Amino acid sequence: MTKVLVVDDDFRVASVHASYASSVEGFEVVAVAHTAADALRAVDELRPDLVLLDNYLPDRSGLEVCAQLTGAACDVMMITADGSAESVRAALSAGAVNYLLKPFGVDQLVRRLKAWQRYRGRVRDGLLDQDQIDTAMRALHEGDRPQAPKGQSPVTASLVRDALQAAQDPVSAADLGTELGIARATAQRYLAGLVDDGVALMRLRYGGTGRPEHEYVWRR
Incomplete structure (x- = not known):
């Protein structure tokens, strides 16, 4: 406590x-x-x-x-x-x-x-190490930013943020959209905002068809 x-x-x-x-x-x-x-x-x-x-x-x-x-x-x-x-x-x-x-x-x-x-x-x-220090400093001032960018819902932003932070494995926008009941494109927009803020990481995941898909993970 x-x-x-x-x-x-x-x-x-x-x-x-x-x-x-x-x-x-x-x-x-x-x-x-x-x-x-x-x-x-x-x-x-x-x-x-x-x-x-x-x-x-x-x-x-x-x-x-x-x-x-x-x-x-x-x-x-x-x-x-x-x-x-x-x-x-x-x-x-x-x-x-x-x-x-x-x-x-x-x-x-x-x-x-x-x-x-x-x-x-x-x-x-x-x-x-330096990466851990940088991550800690970003975390410290993460709360200084508005909760959601203009045009975005604070409620949806909070749901996406909490869901990604709680996820044990990397998730795609489609996965998160299904979990939260929102459109894939909406989930991807909010996830991209978290990446821009430096609190999430995005990388490519290749499926069985060979087509890459973005997946996201909370930056711990």
Whole structure:
């Protein structure tokens, strides 16, 4: 279970963010803090895996907190109304893994949390090669993209994404279309989008007639 610490000076906003994070499978909000001091104390005592951190805190800025947590076992995701370029650069320089600007919809946070979860799964331990590092970095920012390109259904995009991710073996657009009850051409369009996003791989499969068919696999 991923342990999350939510830090925001506004009690109501902190509660909402905690509710959003708790709704994601595999995430548990272990504490909510409203000051920098309380946040640092909670990190020391509870050892969260991820801190959702506001910049506007009453005692110190979230950027200072983020910088102080550099090298800690937890990651920091900034969630703030501060959209200044200086703050974004400072947060990333201090080690923040993402920067989400208020106000936002629950789906925007959920996508980023799930992407971070996939990223952490790829860099948990061991020695990584460049391809593994590239895959992890793509996974980290996968949630930053819109859920579906213009003209595509977010529901269908989610179904195709989940089905491909769950597949144990490479699948064709026809296979996936049959499984989901959508046209082969529709499945192929959404699968091609996942390939463009760098989260899926496409290769050729030759059938008995010798005619090649595209098959797709989730990039793990």
